[in-house]
Every structure is written in structure tokens, then in C-alpha cells.
Amino acid sequence: MDFEITILGSGSATPMRGRNMSAQVVKINSEYLLIDCGEGTQYQLLKYRIPHSKINYICISHLHGDHFFGLIALLSTMNMLGRKNPLQVFGPPGLDDIITLQLRYSETILHFPVSFHVLLNDTVECIIDHEKWTVHTIPLSHRIRCNGFLIREKPKPKRLVRQGLPASLSLAQIALLKQGIDLVNENTGDTLYLANDYLLPAHRSRSYAYCSDTCYLPERFEQLHQVDVLYHESTFLEEMQIRAVETFHTTAAEAAKTALATKCSTLILGHFSSRYKELSPFLLEARALFPTTFLGTDGTTITIDERLDQDPYVHVQAH
Template sequence: MDFELTVLGSSSATPSKGRYQSAQLLKIHNEYFMIDCGEAAQYQLSRYKLNHTKISHIFISHLHGDHFFGLIGLLSTMNLYGRKNPLHIFAPAGLDEIIQIQLKYSETILQFPLEYTPLDSKESVHIVDHPLIDVYTIPLEHRIHCNGFLFKEKAKPLKLNKEKLPEKLSLLEIAQLKQGIDVLNEDETIKVAVKDCCMPALKSRSYAYCSDTRYTEAILPLVKGVDLLYHESTFLDELSDRAAKTYHTTARQAAEFAKKAEVGKLIIGHFSSRYYDVEPFLAEAGSIFKNTALGIEGTTFSLSDRNSTDGTNNG
């Protein structure tokens, strides 16, 4: 089953030097989950041939414009294409009012339901119980209420060893075994034991998105051991004082955080427009946490069922 993250935007406050504002798309099987929605989000979806009609959930970290100014355009396009399915939006309180005002004065009537869930950033909350994943908020330290998001794949069923599986089991009994439950006879003695015909389940995968924040170790327990971590790195460490004042993080700090969190792979992004070349970000972070990648536009990071991580650029 697919577990792929595509970066749509890697710039901070303004689009600059071929980089666009924050937006990502997480594909799990055939479901699309959008994370932040900067100005060029729908253009980037089209550019990388990602179907906006499959987006079921949108998560907005905070209400600075570079993280949600693309939303009204995307909603309008969805409407023009005849969307009927509900769209679930998770964002700080106030976004629903912003969207409704824009719809009102453009005299736009959406033909699909918007289902808003307002978020605060005081503590981690379980916000989505989806058949494929659970989603939790990650409280961040920014100038306004800001959350990251933790996506955890549901536990997978055990794998059956068909060579050791008895014949003539019912579908219900097979399903029972895959859930780790022994099949019993009518007298409650064991008919088929899980240990005799099942192999361990494949490991569930996880992704943590840490949007705008200054360096904080308070969230380490929430992201400990995730397979894939995105952490903003607006500045190089030479501007660490500015990063602290503006509630942002440096590449070095992002790498230090990833190392302490013992994550599988670190993606850095949200680069300040003052930097033309972002390779120094990779050098700075990579010197501390080797398995670091630049979260630049068009790059897709795939987690296989065995959790190997591949980053490919779709150009």
C-alpha cells in the first residue's frame, strides 16, 4: 500500500527563486491528505499530476497567509469540477469565517459540504480516526496558534503462512487469525493457533509534519521514532538569533531535533527567500543528522511496507 509524501512548496513567507509557499500532499493507498495550502498549491498539484478530486482532508497548521492563501482557489476549482464529496478541513478557529466571507462576496455556492474542525495548540489531540490512519496534532511554538500533524498508519493484520494454514477454514476464521485471535472448537479447545500459522505483521508507518516553530524539545515524545519527519528550517545557524526572535528554526536545530527524536529520515524546508541556494541547508543539517533531505518542490518521499525511504524528484 502506498505511503508517499510529495512536497509542493518549500518557501517561507513569499514565493521566491522557483520555490513556492508551504504545501504538501500525503498519499496513503488511494486517499490524499493535504498539509498546508500555500498560494500555488493547486498549480503544483496539476504540475505533478496529483488529482485534487481525491483530497479528502486538508490540514492547515496556522493562519499565516503562506500556509493557507491557496485554499480558496483550490475550493473554487473543486467546485468547478463538480465535487460532491465532503471535504474535511482541520485548522485554527477563524478559517471557516475567512472562507465563508470569500465565498459570500464572490457569490460562490459550493456544491459540496465543508466540514470544519477548529484546532487549538495547547496539547496534542487525536483529530482523525480514519480506516487507514490516525492523525494527531503537534503543538508548536510560533507567534500565533500553530500545530504540526502526526500521521500514524493503523496496525496491520498478521500475515498468514499459507503452507501451514489448515484446509476448509471459513473466511471469518481466517480474518480472526489475521487479527491475532486463535480459532476455537465448539468446546473452546484450540482448533487453530495463531502462533502455528501466522507471521508478524508489517510495521505501520508514520509521518510527522512540524510547521513554523522555534526549537522546542517539548514535542520530542510525540514524534519519537517516526519514520519520516518534516521540520521547518527557515534559516542557517548563523541567523539563530533571528530564528529565535521570529519563532523559527535553523537547519542545525532541525537536525539536532531529528537526532534526539531518533527518526528514520529528516526533511527540511520553509527556506527564507534571502537564500538563493539551499544546498548549504543540507550540508549544515547533514553534518549532524546524516539521513537528511531537502524538501524541495516535486520531491516524493516513499515509505515501503518495510519502511525504506526513497526520495525522488518529479521535476
């Protein structure tokens, strides 16, 4: 089963060639979530061959333009290309107004249902409770109301070893073993088969946290404890730490400190200021504190393996 993140944009605030605005897609099993939707996101989806028709959830962190200016265009394209499936959009108060106003002036009627869910950021909130995974908000601290998003698979059942099963067992008995229930002789009460003899450990319940935009925020360490992959903004290098504080952003070193404190497996840096043409200093600065750090440049994919015997189980591939 897939758990794959594709970075669509690694820039911040002002554009530069090769760095689109914030957006990324999380593919979890057969579902696609879009997190943030800066200008040009629909072009990036085309470029990286991600079908927007499969996106059923869009989470917008905050209303700075580099995180949502592409949303109205994406919705318009979905509409023109005949989308009928419902879409759920999560974002701060105002997002609904902004989209609705533009639809009204262009005399556009969406032919698919869109539900806007208003996110505050005073507390952690479960915003999607899917059969197999959840999305919680991560209240961040930025100049305006902003949430990150934590996507976490629900605990998985242990796995049955079908090869070793006695041929005499009925489907109902197999189902009991799968649930971890031992089979007993109904007359004598004797145990016939121990469930644990036929079960392997459950696959990993994977998790991914998106933290952008925010200042360095120790208050969030606990919520992010042992997340598999932490995407953390690093708008600046440590040399501009004062500017980072002033603008409620983070440095690469602070992102690495967050990674260390949360004991995540892998740190992905992004949201780089356009003042930095060269990104290797970000990697150097963060890796000095947290070695398994990678750059989340445009087109980078991160896959998280669910098998427990894989080491490493997180794979990062630059485009």
C-alpha cells in the same frame, strides 16, 4: 499500500522562482490529505498530477499567508469542476471567516459540503480517526497560533501465510487463525493448529510528522518519538540562529537536533528563506548531526515502505 508525501512548496514568506509556498500532499492508501495550502497550490497539484478531487482532508497549520492563501482558490476550483464529495478542513480560528467572506462577495455557493474544524494549539488533539490511521495535532510555537500534524497508521494485524494452510480448514477457522486464535478440538480440548505457525509479523505502521512553522521545540520530542519521517522547517542556517529565535523559526542544525532527539528515521528540511538561493548548505549543516537528512524541495516525493525487510524503508526522490 501507499504512504507517500509530495512536497508542493518549499519556500517561505516571500516567493522566489522554483520555490512555491508551503503545501504538501500525503497519500495514505487511497486517501489524500493536503497539509497547508500556500498561494499557487492548485497549480502545483496540476504540475505534479495530483487530482484535487481525491483530497478529502485539508489541514492548515496557521494563518500566515504562505500557508493558506491558496485555499480559497482551491475550494473555488473544486466547486467549479463539480465536486460533490464532502471536504473536511482543519485550521485555526478565523479560517472559516476568511473563506466565507470571500465566497459571499463573489456570490459563490459551494455545491459540496465543507466542514471547518477549529484547531487551538494548547494540547495534542486527535483530529482524524480513520479506520486505518489517525491525524493528531502537534502544538508548535510560532508568532501566531500554529499546529503541526502527525499522521500515523494504526497497528496492523499479523499476516496469514495462506500457502501453508491445511486444505481442510473452514473459512471460520481461517478467520480465527488470522486473529491469532489457536484452533482446538472442541471435544478433547487438544490444540490442533497454533495460530503463530501460520502468521507472519504485521507490516510496519508508518508515521509522518509535519512541523512548520515553529521555533526549536524540545517539548515536542516525546510526541515525535520514533516517527518514521520528520518534516521540519529550517527557515535559516545556524549563522542566523538569533534571527530564527526572534521570528520563531528553526535553523537546519536545530531541525537535525530534533531529528536526533526523536530518533526518527529520516529528516526532510523545508520552508527555506528566500535569502538562500543555494540550498546545499542546509543539507551540509543538518547532515553533520543527522546523516539521513534530505531537502524537501518542490516536487520531492518521500515514500515509506511498510515491509519490515526493506532497508532503507524510506525513499526520497527529488523532482
